[in-house]
Amino acid sequence: MEDKTIRLQLSETKKEKPNSDQLIFGRAFTDHMFVMDYSDPLGWHNASIVPYQPLMIDPSSMIFHYGQSVFEGLKAFRTEDGDVQLFRPEKNLERLNRSSDRLCIPPIDEEFGLKAIKQLVAMDKDWVPDADGTSLYIRPFIISTEPYLGVAPSRNYKFIVILSPVGAYYKEGINPVKIAVENKYVRAVKGGTGEAKTGGNYAASLKAQEDVAKGGFAQVLWLDGVEQKYIEEVGSMNVFFKINGEVVTPKLNGSILAGITRDSVIELLKHWNIPVSERRISMDELYQAHQEGLLEEAFGSGTAAVISPIAQLSWEGKDMVINGGKTGEVSQKVYDTITGIQYGKLEDPFNWIEKVEAKSAVKQ
Amino acid sequence: MEDKTIRLQLSETKKEKPNSDQLIFGRAFTDHMFVMDYSDPLGWHNASIVPYQPLMIDPSSMIFHYGQSVFEGLKAFRTEDGDVQLFRPEKNLERLNRSSDRLCIPPIDEEFGLKAIKQLVAMDKDWVPDADGTSLYIRPFIISTEPYLGVAPSRNYKFIVILSPVGAYYKEGINPVKIAVENKYVRAVKGGTGEAKTGGNYAASLKAQEDVAKGGFAQVLWLDGVEQKYIEEVGSMNVFFKINGEVVTPKLNGSILAGITRDSVIELLKHWNIPVSERRISMDELYQAHQEGLLEEAFGSGTAAVISPIAQLSWEGKDMVINGGKTGEVSQKVYDTITGIQYGKLEDPFNWIEKVEAKSAVKQ
Numbered sequence: 001m002e003d004k005t006i007r008l009q010l011s012e013t014k015k016e017k018p019n020s021d022q023l024i025f026g027r028a029f030t031d032h033m034f035v036m037d038y039s040d041p042l043g044w045h046n047a048s049i050v051p052y053q054p055l056m057i058d059p060s061s062m063i064f065h066y067g068q069s070v071f072e073g074l075k076a077f078r079t080e081d082g083d084v085q086l087f088r089p090e091k092n093l094e095r096l097n098r099s100s101d102r103l104c105i106p107p108i109d110e111e112f113g114l115k116a117i118k119q120l121v122a123m124d125k126d127w128v129p130d131a132d133g134t135s136l137y138i139r140p141f142i143i144s145t146e147p148y149l150g151v152a153p154s155r156n157y158k159f160i161v162i163l164s165p166v167g168a169y170y171k172e173g174i175n176p177v178k179i180a181v182e183n184k185y186v187r188a189v190k191g192g193t194g195e196a197k198t199g200g201n202y203a204a205s206l207k208a209q210e211d212v213a214k215g216g217f218a219q220v221l222w223l224d225g226v227e228q229k230y231i232e233e234v235g236s237m238n239v240f241f242k243i244n245g246e247v248v249t250p251k252l253n254g255s256i257l258a259g260i261t262r263d264s265v266i267e268l269l270k271h272w273n274i275p276v277s278e279r280r281i282s283m284d285e286l287y288q289a290h291q292e293g294l295l296e297e298a299f300g301s302g303t304a305a306v307i308s309p310i311a312q313l314s315w316e317g318k319d320m321v322i323n324g325g326k327t328g329e330v331s332q333k334v335y336d337t338i339t340g341i342q343y344g345k346l347e348d349p350f351n352w353i354e355k356v357e358a359k360s361a362v363k364q
Numbered sequence: 365m366e367d368k369t370i371r372l373q374l375s376e377t378k379k380e381k382p383n384s385d386q387l388i389f390g391r392a393f394t395d396h397m398f399v400m401d402y403s404d405p406l407g408w409h410n411a412s413i414v415p416y417q418p419l420m421i422d423p424s425s426m427i428f429h430y431g432q433s434v435f436e437g438l439k440a441f442r443t444e445d446g447d448v449q450l451f452r453p454e455k456n457l458e459r460l461n462r463s464s465d466r467l468c469i470p471p472i473d474e475e476f477g478l479k480a481i482k483q484l485v486a487m488d489k490d491w492v493p494d495a496d497g498t499s500l501y502i503r504p505f506i507i508s509t510e511p512y513l514g515v516a517p518s519r520n521y522k523f524i525v526i527l528s529p530v531g532a533y534y535k536e537g538i539n540p541v542k543i544a545v546e547n548k549y550v551r552a553v554k555g556g557t558g559e560a561k562t563g564g565n566y567a568a569s570l571k572a573q574e575d576v577a578k579g580g581f582a583q584v585l586w587l588d589g590v591e592q593k594y595i596e597e598v599g600s601m602n603v604f605f606k607i608n609g610e611v612v613t614p615k616l617n618g619s620i621l622a623g624i625t626r627d628s629v630i631e632l633l634k635h636w637n638i639p640v641s642e643r644r645i646s647m648d649e650l651y652q653a654h655q656e657g658l659l660e661e662a663f664g665s666g667t668a669a670v671i672s673p674i675a676q677l678s679w680e681g682k683d684m685v686i687n688g689g690k691t692g693e694v695s696q697k698v699y700d701t702i703t704g705i706q707y708g709k710l711e712d713p714f715n716w717i718e719k720v721e722a723k724s725a726v727k728q
């Protein structure tokens with residue numbers, strides 16, 4: 001990055017903002033977007049905030065053919081005194097670059113990327129909703145744009161950030177879900193792209209998701225791709241189990257996404273002196289623990305829901321009901337603490353919060 | 365598909381055609397493209413041939429985030445008497461629909477898809493080069509276009525066909541290549557998307573390819589994702605080994621792409637009464653055969669090169685030189701026969717050729 005100025009082109013019209021109670025995840029977008037180009041001799045350049053608009057892309061561009069792309073997902077929260085703040089955003093930029101490395105995409109300057117995100121959010125600050133549990137979802141992503149049909153790393157990319165106001169994930173209190181353990185399809189495998197946040201992993205997951213939805217399950221629990229024995233993660237969440245007083249989560253092994261919520265949960269548990277261990281855990285072990293009455297809680301962790309308690313796990317025809325289908329104590333405590341910090345209702349002893357400077361916000 | 369008419373919108377200007385000897389794979393595109401839309405209530409509709417042009421796509425469109433896409437690759441060949449013909453194109457449309465099924469993409473009417481391809485090629489017939497070994501590469505692909513950030517099958521798609529004149533793969537006779545056996549990265553695994561022609565598989569392959577290129581290798585040989593022991597395929601080709609008089613190719617197991625060239629090679633070998641078997645084959649077995657002097661030939665098969673003989677395989681520090689690094693007899697015979705049929709120089713006993721009606725071709 002030679003030129004680190006961000007050009008501004010303001011939107012001439014303002015879109016109508018959806019009502020707080022009618023926000024649907026990922027359907028409405030704000031007035032502006034951030035765009036930056038990459039080309040071979042220039043590196044990343046042309047950083048600009050422009051009106052939200054369609055992209056003009058050649059049909060031969062690599063993104064349409066060979067899936068070379070990465071993305072991130074984080075949120076901006078409005079506090080009671082009107083501030084707008086981000087939760088551990090530097091972790092998302094770090095992970096974006098790790099994903100890019102696996103996909104042969106050139107890294108971006110993380111500090112500059114964060115500055116761009118903050119400036120964009122500040123610009124569209126009025127889009128950060130203030131009703132309980134609502135937020136502004138931030139989607140940074142990189143796509144390969146070289147117009148060339150060869151299977152090789154692209155020589156052109158676009159880094160784009162778009163923003164979408166989202167409603168409360170839980171409208172009437174936390175809602176534990178039924179999850180099916182996936183035996184047929186595999187999301188990722190050792191040596192593959194599982195630990196990168198890249199489109200192909202999500203494309204690969206659609207079929208399994210579609211199959212289990214018919215049985216009334218919210219998500220699938222993925223097992224490892226080698227033996228289909230060890231627990232990996234749930235849909236777009238990492239997963240935790242409280243077994244006989246200890247909280248266990250699968251160890252990062254190369255095929256699991258390193259969730260930022262996962263990392264925060266582990267840090268909190270340690271802070272509270274609740275035993276927590278990152279290790280390999282098989283479905284056999286989990287089932288055994290359940291049979292012995294030792295599986296006390298289970299929950300997913302991710303940016304969307306923060307914590308999603310698991311009411312029931314179904315595996316090879318066996319239904320394991322967990323904690324009577326209700327939200328467990330630890331699940332609730334972790335949820336309350338993380339959301340409390342995110343919305344500025346609780347102190348932030350871990351330095352997880354990054355304020356968005358609102359100086360460029362345009363009041364309307 | 366209710367409405368099966370193809371609307372035509374002719375290009376007002378004609379691009380300059382590259383010289384036959386300056387054709388680079390996948391860089392130049394013809395004057396027109398085929399586009400058809402899918403939306404939830406309408407199904408596939410709006411089939412049209414339009415001037416080749418950039419796509420206008422919302423930045424929230426699923427293709428940029430979750431990789432839901434499939435593609436195909438085939439070629440049109442010019443015969444000595446000026447006809448233009450395709451090689452087993454119905455197989456590509458069949459495979460496109462199989463790939464789509466894995467990716468939760470609605471199928472297209474295969475007959476109509478073939479008609480569209482033929483009409484587009486006929487329209488841009490003058491772009492089919494006539495120098496030896498040249499052809500017109502045809503790239504049908506489907507991308508998910510719903511502007512929505514949820515991880516779910518898209519409700520909107522575009523089916524697009526673009527055309528690119530390509531040069532001779534072998535400019536000075538067949539050129540055997542050095543291949544590295546990949547031990548670290550995995551392209552696909554049982555239960556994954558390996559047998560679908562979808563972007564994510566190719567994105568996953570870039571890193572391994574980049575690593576071995578530094579060592580002077582043309583491609584990687586992929587092993588299975590479970591044990592990393594059994595041979596799967598090579599880069600964008602299937603792979604064959606002649607061992608002690610028998611030709612062996614890995615059996616289609618769910619993680620290998622069912623190549624159309626592969627299928628043609630098998631049919632030819634059977635026709636010639638050359639023993640051929642589709643079965644699981646490990647690197648251990650292959651190495652053993654090589655040590656005993658029984659590994660007589662090795663070659664990749666695919667639309668791009670038809671046959672790509674393997675001069676050397678490198679595996680765990682061991683270099684296996686095959687047939688003295690030269691093109692084997694069977695490799696050459698298969699190559700000559702398939703290309704002979706493709707260019708109309710040999711008879712077509714298998715009914716592999718489909719003529720393109722040239723009625724709408726505009727001579728310039």
Ligand SMILES: Cc1ncc(COP(=O)(O)O)c(C=O)c1O
Pocket residue numbers: 073233235236237238257258259260261262301302303304
């Ligand atoms: C596959 C997958 N696993 C886990 C997560 C959770 O990660 P995070 O806590 O950073 O949101 C996500 C998504 O965000 C995901 O897509």
Ligand SMILES: Cc1ncc(COP(=O)(O)O)c(C=O)c1O
Pocket residue numbers: 437597599600601602621622623624625626665666667668
């Ligand atoms: C992964 C892969 N394997 C094999 C092949 C060979 O298939 P076909 O002979 O149909 O071209 C291709 C591509 O074309 C491919 O992309």
